[in-house]
Amino acid sequence: MNPTSYEPASGYNFAYLDEQTKRMIRRAILKAIAIPGYQVPFASREMPMPYGWGTGGVQVTAAILGPQDVLKVIDQGSDDTTNAVSIRNFFRKTAGVAVTTRTADASIIQTRHRIPETQLSAGQVLVYQVPIPEPLRFLEPRETETRKLHALGEYGLMYVKLYEDIARNGHIATTYAYPVEVAGRYVMDPSPIPKFDNPRMHDMAALQLFGAGREKRIYAVPPHTSVRSLDFTDHPFTPQVFTEPCALCAARGVYLDEVILDDRGQRMFVCSDTDFCEERRASGHRGHLLGEAPAALSGQPAQQEAC
Amino acid sequence: MTGFADPALESQQAFRAIMEAMARPTSVQPLPTGVQPPAPLSPELAAVILTLADNDVALWLDAPLRAAPEVARYLRFHTSAALVDNPADADFALIAAPEACPPLAAFRQGEPQFPERAATLVLQADRFDAPDSRRFSGPGLAPDARALSGDVDAASPEGIPPGQSDSEKTRISANESGVLAVAPLPAGFDRQITLNRAQFPLGVDLIFVAPGAVSALPRSAILEG
Numbered sequence: 001m002n003p004t005s006y007e008p009a010s011g012y013n014f015a016y017l018d019e020q021t022k023r024m025i026r027r028a029i030l031k032a033i034a035i036p037g038y039q040v041p042f043a044s045r046e047m048p049m050p051y052g053w054g055t056g057g058v059q060v061t062a063a064i065l066g067p068q069d070v071l072k073v074i075d076q077g078s079d080d081t082t083n084a085v086s087i088r089n090f091f092r093k094t095a096g097v098a099v100t101t102r103t104a105d106a107s108i109i110q111t112r113h114r115i116p117e118t119q120l121s122a123g124q125v126l127v128y129q130v131p132i133p134e135p136l137r138f139l140e141p142r143e144t145e146t147r148k149l150h151a152l153g154e155y156g157l158m159y160v161k162l163y164e165d166i167a168r169n170g171h172i173a174t175t176y177a178y179p180v181e182v183a184g185r186y187v188m189d190p191s192p193i194p195k196f197d198n199p200r201m202h203d204m205a206a207l208q209l210f211g212a213g214r215e216k217r218i219y220a221v222p223p224h225t226s227v228r229s230l231d232f233t234d235h236p237f238t239p240q241v242f243t244e245p246c247a248l249c250a251a252r253g254v255y256l257d258e259v260i261l262d263d264r265g266q267r268m269f270v271c272s273d274t275d276f277c278e279e280r281r282a283s284g285h286r287g288h289l290l291g292e293a294p295a296a297l298s299g300q301p302a303q304q305e306a307c
Numbered sequence: 308m309t310g311f312a313d314p315a316l317e318s319q320q321a322f323r324a325i326m327e328a329m330a331r332p333t334s335v336q337p338l339p340t341g342v343q344p345p346a347p348l349s350p351e352l353a354a355v356i357l358t359l360a361d362n363d364v365a366l367w368l369d370a371p372l373r374a375a376p377e378v379a380r381y382l383r384f385h386t387s388a389a390l391v392d393n394p395a396d397a398d399f400a401l402i403a404a405p406e407a408c409p410p411l412a413a414f415r416q417g418e419p420q421f422p423e424r425a426a427t428l429v430l431q432a433d434r435f436d437a438p439d440s441r442r443f444s445g446p447g448l449a450p451d452a453r454a455l456s457g458d459v460d461a462a463s464p465e466g467i468p469p470g471q472s473d474s475e476k477t478r479i480s481a482n483e484s485g486v487l488a489v490a491p492l493p494a495g496f497d498r499q500i501t502l503n504r505a506q507f508p509l510g511v512d513l514i515f516v517a518p519g520a521v522s523a524l525p526r527s528a529i530l531e532g
Contacts, residue, residue, distance in 0.1 A: 014315040023361050026322050027398075030359075031423035033329045034512045034525035036446045040423045064326065066319045151419035183446045183527065185508060203450075207330045222330045222447035222527075 008096030015062040015095040021045055025063035025218065029209060032220035037182030038150070039133050039217040047213065049090075053083055055213025057110045057129035058090070064125060064209075065091065065108060070098045072106035077114040077255070077272035084112075101275050113176075115197040117254050117276040120206035122223065128191045130212035133219065135179045135189040155187045158230060166235055175240065181228045182221055190227075196239045196255045201227040246271045247289035249280035308377070309343045310357055310385040317341055321358040325514065328523040332447045333487040335435045338521040345377035347403045351516035352431045353381075359427075360399055362387040367397030367414075367426075371404050397426055405430040408493035411503050414511050422508040425526070430493075432517045437490035441497070442531040443524065448485045485531075489515050489522065500530050 013019065021043075028042040047055040065071065071091055075084040079101040087110060088099045100106050103118040110127040120126060132138075136146045139157045149157065158179055165173045178195035182188050190201060191210060201208065201221060208221040221227060231237035245252045247268040254276065256269040268289050271277035281290065311317040317339070324336040344353035360366060366388045372378045379390055382401075391397050394413045402408050408430065417425030444450075493499060503510040503526060510526035 014319070019314055019318065020361050020363075022318075022322075023359060024363060026326075027359055027364070028423070029326060030329050030427070030512070031425075033326070033447075034527060035422050035508050036527060038422060038508060064319075064323065066323060067316065147420045207326075220330075224449040225446040 009093045012094045014067075015065045015091065015097075016048075017045065017059065017062045021059075022063045025059055028218045029060065029063065029220065032209070032218050033207070033222050035186070036221055036225050037180075037186030037188040037219060039188075039212075039219045041216055042218050044213045044216040049086070051214040052131065054087055054110070054112055054129035056211030056215075056218070057112070057127050057213075058087060058211075059213060060127050060209050060211035060218060061091065061108060061110050062095075064127075065095055065097060067095070067097060069107045070100050070105055072100050072103060072109045072275075073111075074109065074114060074116065074273075074275075075112045077116075077257075078274045080274060102279070103273075103275055113192050113194075114255070114272060115193060115200045117251075117271070117273040120204060122205045124206040126204075126206050126208045128193075128208065128210045130189070130191040130210045130215070130217070132177075133189055133210065133212040133215050133217040135177075135187050150186060153185065155181075155230075158187060159232075162230060162232070162235075166232075172231065172235060172237075178237075179230050181230060183225050184228075187230070188219060188221075194240060194255055195229065195237075198227070198229045198237070199239060203227075242269065244269055246277060246280075246287050248287040249277045249285045249290070250287040251277070251280055251285070308345055308381055309341075311354075312341055314357075317354075318358040321354045324521050325355060325358065325523070328514065328521045329512070329525055330447050332445065332524050332528040333443050333485050333522060335520050335522045337519060338516065340519075345375060345381050347371050347375060347431075348378045348381065348401070349403070349431050349516065349518075351518065351521065352401060352403070352429055355429050355514060355516060355521065356382065356399065356401060357385055360386040360388040362389075364398040365389045365391045365396055367391050367394050367400040369400070369402045369404055369408065372401055394426075400426055400428045402428060402430045405432060405493050406491045411493070411499045411511050416506065416511065417509045419509065425509060425511050427512045427514060429514045429516065432489045432491060432515050435489055435515070435517050435520055435522055437488045439490060440486050440488035443485045443487060443528045444531055445529045446527045447525070448528075487522070487524065489517070497530060500524070500528075504529055 024043055028040045032040045047058055073084040073088045075081040091097055092099055103116040108125050112129045134146055139161055140146050162172050176194050177189055177192045178198055179187055180190050203224050205223055207223055210219045229237040242256050248270050251271055255272045257272045259268050320339050324338045328336045338351050340350035340354045342350050342353045394409055395415055414426040507526055512526050513524040515522045
């Protein structure tokens with residue numbers, strides 16, 4: 001899909017939010033960048049979508065978006081799910097910006113629960129949708145206390161939690177929203193991305209912004225910032241490993257989704273990043289379950305190119 | 308004495324320049340300015356403040372800006388922000404004469420549980436290509452920035468169109484050298500900025516403007532050497 005522009009709907013300010021709200025969010029973003037990993041409170045607004053559908057990410061995107069931007073929205077790696085399609089349409093309608101599914105073409109990528117497989121570059125901004133921004137929340141429910149723990153840099157509680165994982169399961173069983181330490185100071189919830197994606201946050205060339213709408217927090221990881229997944233010397237952090245390649249594009253070393261094929265236990269593993277998978281297939285990579293589209297449907301001449 | 312002709316789009320452009328500057332400390336970002344403020348307020352300083360200030364914030368003006376009543380009128384009209392006399396009460400400090408800037412410690416430093424409450428200082432400099440330069444490291448600066456410093460092109464920030472062209476992407480990465488060559492600077496700057504960093508996560512954040520460009524030093528930046 002190539003970037004395309006649309007005329008914005010009338011009756012809205014550019015990118016939906018009013019200017020005062022954008023200024024408030026922009027001030028929070030600047031402070032969040034200056035204090036990497038610290039959650040800056042902000043006056044989150046009601047958005048025309050329910051909490052849990054990315055209201056935090058949408059507000060951050062609306063505050064930074066300009067007419068020259070090209071926007072990509074993914075949900076669990078996919079450009080085609082309801083959440084991603086509606087948010088893309090929302091900004092197409094209210095800001096008239098160009099949208100794309102191609103990671104390399106986008107200047108702003110709003111994401112729910114994944115980091116794209118394609119390496120991001122310096123000109124790009126990655127906006128995460130965050131449900132619970134406080135990494136200590138399920139260990140200490142009181143905001144007054146978690147705020148003190150962050151102020152003191154006292155993260156023993158989190159290490160106890162990881163240790164209890166080891167005591168019960170023999171390994172750290174946290175597989176998503178795996179806590180990280182940013183720039184050697186604040187412990188941060190990377191949002192519910194799989195721990196597979198954690199190493200990508202470290203020293204990333206792109207700016208990473210996090211928005212939590214219901215919890216009213218914005219935080220950030222500047223480019224080229226150290227992001228360390230918490231671990232122990234005798235139980236080092238290990239991302240997930242997949243034994244088989246993607247069934248459609250044969251990619252290895254990428255994050256795979258399990259898809260159940262029938263009621264007899266048949267399953268396939270495919271790339272969770274749909275754009276990455278499509279681009280690989282377009283350039284000729286074929287997994288063992290990739291079929292041939294009938295000529296009438298594919299729009300291609302019946303003869304396939306050799307690969 | 309005009310503000311933004313199109314507030315939504317012009318403030319967005321200015322904000323993206325400021326955000327890039329803050330995310331990549333010491334990098335020089337082109338700052339488009341369509342505003343005409345009264346002297347001695349520069350168009351760049353006015354653009355930054357019109358982008359970030361409104362009736363939710365308090366501004367502090369340094370002596371040259373306070374000496375010109377049109378400046379206060381202009382800022383009140385375009386931002387509705389409160390103007391305060393005590394530097395410690397301000398969210399944003401506007402500094403037209405950086406060499407006479409009060410000590411950084413005179414501004415709000417934030418609180419351990421709310422470090423974001425610290426002030427942002429916007430300093431009106433003359434140039435980003437001064438012979439006297441300093442090197443910084445920290446978040447936003449590539450660890451191998453030294454290798455990049457050979458091709459840094461901070462001297463010509465103008466003439467680069469906004470947008471996401473490939474040339475701009477390369478320019479930004481070449482801009483991550485960590486070298487700050489801004490003049491003039493507040494007196495005793497090296498000592499002050501080192502003390503500011505020593506109290507991280509507390510401390511003030513600095514935004515520098517010069518004709519056509521903006522650069523920044525968040526409190527996370529570490530002075531090398």
